[in-house]
Amino acid sequence: MSSFSVTEPSTRSKWFAGTMVIIYALVTMVPLAWIMLTGFKSPSDAISYPPKVVFEPTLEGYVNLFTTRTRQTPEYLEANPPQTWYDEIVREYDMVIAGPSKFGERFLNSVIIGFGSTFLSIFLGTLAAYAFSRFKIPFADDLLFFILSTRMMPPIAVAIPIFLMYRQLGLSDTHLGMILLYTGVNISLAVWLLKGFIDEIPLEYEEAALIDGYTRFQAFYKVVLPQAATGIASTAIFCLIFAWNEYAFAVLLTSGTAQTAPPFIPTIIGVGGLDWPAVAAGATIFLLPVMIFTILLRKHLLRGITFGAVRK
Amino acid sequence: MAQIQIKNIRKDFGDFNAVKESSFTIEDGEFFMLLGPSGCGKTTTLRMIAGLELPTSGEIYLDGEEISQLPPSQRDIAFVFQMFALYPHLNVGKNLSYPLVSQGMPRAQVKAKVDEVANILGIQDILKRPVGGLSGGDRQRVALGRAIVRDPKAFMMDEPLGALDAEFREHMSEELRALHDRMNATTVYVTHDQLEAMQMGDKIVVMNNAVVEQFGTPQQIYDKPATMFVADFIGSPSMNFLHFDGAVSEGADAVELHGQSLGIPKQMQGASGKMVYGVRPEHITLSDSGGYRGEVLASEYLGTTQIITLDTPNGEVKARIDSAQVATVGEKVGLNFDARTVTLFDETSGQALRSELNNEVLAHG
Numbered sequence: 001m002s003s004f005s006v007t008e009p010s011t012r013s014k015w016f017a018g019t020m021v022i023i024y025a026l027v028t029m030v031p032l033a034w035i036m037l038t039g040f041k042s043p044s045d046a047i048s049y050p051p052k053v054v055f056e057p058t059l060e061g062y063v064n065l066f067t068t069r070t071r072q073t074p075e076y077l078e079a080n081p082p083q084t085w086y087d088e089i090v091r092e093y094d095m096v097i098a099g100p101s102k103f104g105e106r107f108l109n110s111v112i113i114g115f116g117s118t119f120l121s122i123f124l125g126t127l128a129a130y131a132f133s134r135f136k137i138p139f140a141d142d143l144l145f146f147i148l149s150t151r152m153m154p155p156i157a158v159a160i161p162i163f164l165m166y167r168q169l170g171l172s173d174t175h176l177g178m179i180l181l182y183t184g185v186n187i188s189l190a191v192w193l194l195k196g197f198i199d200e201i202p203l204e205y206e207e208a209a210l211i212d213g214y215t216r217f218q219a220f221y222k223v224v225l226p227q228a229a230t231g232i233a234s235t236a237i238f239c240l241i242f243a244w245n246e247y248a249f250a251v252l253l254t255s256g257t258a259q260t261a262p263p264f265i266p267t268i269i270g271v272g273g274l275d276w277p278a279v280a281a282g283a284t285i286f287l288l289p290v291m292i293f294t295i296l297l298r299k300h301l302l303r304g305i306t307f308g309a310v311r312k
Numbered sequence: 313m314a315q316i317q318i319k320n321i322r323k324d325f326g327d328f329n330a331v332k333e334s335s336f337t338i339e340d341g342e343f344f345m346l347l348g349p350s351g352c353g354k355t356t357t358l359r360m361i362a363g364l365e366l367p368t369s370g371e372i373y374l375d376g377e378e379i380s381q382l383p384p385s386q387r388d389i390a391f392v393f394q395m396f397a398l399y400p401h402l403n404v405g406k407n408l409s410y411p412l413v414s415q416g417m418p419r420a421q422v423k424a425k426v427d428e429v430a431n432i433l434g435i436q437d438i439l440k441r442p443v444g445g446l447s448g449g450d451r452q453r454v455a456l457g458r459a460i461v462r463d464p465k466a467f468m469m470d471e472p473l474g475a476l477d478a479e480f481r482e483h484m485s486e487e488l489r490a491l492h493d494r495m496n497a498t499t500v501y502v503t504h505d506q507l508e509a510m511q512m513g514d515k516i517v518v519m520n521n522a523v524v525e526q527f528g529t530p531q532q533i534y535d536k537p538a539t540m541f542v543a544d545f546i547g548s549p550s551m552n553f554l555h556f557d558g559a560v561s562e563g564a565d566a567v568e569l570h571g572q573s574l575g576i577p578k579q580m581q582g583a584s585g586k587m588v589y590g591v592r593p594e595h596i597t598l599s600d601s602g603g604y605r606g607e608v609l610a611s612e613y614l615g616t617t618q619i620i621t622l623d624t625p626n627g628e629v630k631a632r633i634d635s636a637q638v639a640t641v642g643e644k645v646g647l648n649f650d651a652r653t654v655t656l657f658d659e660t661s662g663q664a665l666r667s668e669l670n671n672e673v674l675a676h677g
Contacts, residue, residue: 204397207364210384211391212458213414226401 038280061277106264117182125190182243197231233300321370345513390459405439536670554626559584575651577669586659595650596631602646
């Protein structure tokens with residue numbers, strides 16, 4: 001290749017682009033890294049000034065996150081030597097583990113509500129998007145606008161009516177209530193995104209399937225769905241991220257049975273002084289599912305499935 | 313295999329009338345062409361036969377059974393799409409077996425059938441490949457394979473060669489015709505390419521503006537066009553139209569154009585007013601003599617023949633003559649028309665006037 005090329009960027013511009021990407025990555029990742037590190041600090045290291053980058057790691061934060069502890073008399077402590085590694089950690093503060101904390105439950109609630117509402121949004125959204133894309137629906141444009149209009153104000157603007165409605169219907173602090181709420185918010189996004197993806201799938205594939213002896217529904221799930229996988233995956237990620245991170249409604253509508261992790265994590269602060277490592281540990285664990293989900297679906301995000309079986 | 317009978321079929325999309333009441337019959341084993349310019353309703357007609365559109369009114373009979381309102385899966389008709397429409401998430405073999413799997417055919421039988429079809433089409437080697445990376449020709453073969461694999465009663469093909477390169481089209485059209493002759497399956501083939509239609513078809517339906525203009529063998533359509541549209545659409549260069557005002561009576565065998573008497577086949581229908589004298593370029597000879605004269609405007613050399621454009625008192629005329637004959641631009645020459653091949657048209661209605669030449673064709677078309 002010659003030293004000059006129109007299509008190939010020069011070494012200098014490659015270096016420049018690389019540097020910019022690294023700077024951007026640092027800016028976005030440093031806070032995350034800081035939270036993860038804080039999770040492994042002792043409470044005093046966590047609040048030391050100047051901040052400590054090098055420190056002796058401890059699992060104290062995680063132990064505090066998952067347990068409740070009580071202070072005990074020296075006699076009791078002497079009579080009951082620590083049984084496990086996490087017993088030993090809390091002994092340093094003259095405490096014993098009284099039982100598990102509520103974090104596990106709250107985390108499970110987040111999983112049930114987050115994935116439940118994502119599934120429901122995608123399920124209903126795909127069917128609606130398919131219908132809008134393929135069939136002649138009277139007032140289709142108006143309906144689509146109507147669906148989108150539910151996004152035209154911040155959901156929290158209707159918090160009070162929803163609060164009252166949920167109280168009347170007995171949906172407050174229930175899994176079902178939260179799943180329905182997040183589905184309601186996400187479904188408009190799902191319908192619009194998925195309609196775009198399904199519009200791109202040529203009608204001929206379904207017609208070919210109809211000719212090949214399949215019913216319309218079979219054609220839908222055997223031919224359209226696999227090709228909409230990219231769109232479904234990316235839409236699912238958006239829906240999950242919203243439902244997973246939602247804070248305001250969770251605070252307002254849940255307090256016990258169906259409380260999700262976001263409103264729970266800050267309450268850890270109040271348990272025994274400012275326990276930043278426990279909060280950071282909670283935030284770290286809370287991050288993981290969305291990260292894993294996104295990484296699992298990444299290949300669908302990056303890969304176009306319709307790679308030219310139809311000539312355009 | 314089957315006979316397909318179309319009776320008064322009509323299709324409206326809202327206010328738009330895509331196909332006006334049309335009727336024709338496709339005989340068992342025929343290679344049947346639906347020919348016309350784009351938007352003439354030929355593809356809609358094909359899709360109605362296959363069941364991808366339901367007709368607004370009219371009937372379709374497949375081997376005597378009325379099928380016009382059945383879903384496509386119950387018609388046992390295969391369809392080859394212009395853009396192939398191979399399932400992109402399946403490999404070649406799976407694409408071929410798809411129509412069989414839907415019928416619940418046992419696995420071993422499916423495999424045998426797929427292998428057989430792959431052999432016929434010469435695509436055994438690519439059965440495991442994804443369809444994405446295939447060449448145009450191989451995609452075309454896979455699409456054909458998917459159609460023939462379940463031995464349907466009839467094949468519908470929507471411009472199957474439209475997406476191929478010119479060079480490859482020729483080859484593929486021969487392959488297609490050979491495949492048809494081997495399987496002897498009723499085939500309905502949509503094209504806008506008149507050459508393709510003439511080359512491959514046993515019979516042709518010419519459609520224009522949602523109407524069937526003419527229905528017959530390629531020879532009938534070429535030599536005995538029923539309308540001015542057909543005469544103009546078929547043939548390259550197309551038929552010459554010499555416009556004139558006059559009258560012709562039943563039994564006449566000549567008309568007067570610009571003071572010259574020109575021969576025509578014996579007329580079986582009289583007419584007067586604006587008329588058109590239609591003659592194919594190859595039925596014109598040029599000579600020094602001849603009362604009807606024109607001036608040579610241009611000549612196009614085509615190897616064995618040449619196309620001469622002439623200016624005549626009744627408009628421009630193209631003649632196909634031997635390339636050995638000398639025609640100089642600017643020269644005035646005499647034009648002689650082969651009277652037996654001429655068709656007269658009523659210019660207002662665009663319909664051909666009946667004569668001894670075309671009476672038989674027009675009577676049932």
